[in-house]
Amino acid sequence: MKAIELRDKEIHDLNTELHSLLRAYFVLRMQLATQQLTNNAKIKLIKKDIARVKTVITQKMKNHDN
Secondary structure, three states: OOHHHHHOOOHHHHHHHHHHHHHHHHHHHHHHHOOOOOOOHHHHHHHHHHHHHHHHHHHHHHHHHO
C-alpha cells in the first residue's frame, strides 16, 4: 500500500487498516515460529506497511490538532 492511498483515508479507516495489518503480522510470526512460512519477505512488507499507516495516522493527528 502506498502512502498516497493512505493519506486519502480517514483516521477511522486507517485504524482499521492498522488492526488488520497487525493481525496479519501476528499470523506470519506464528507461521515463522512453527516453520510453516514459505515466503519470509512477507514479514518485511507487512512491517513496512504498518510503519506507513502509523506515520500517516500521526501526521493526520498532528494536522487535526492545529
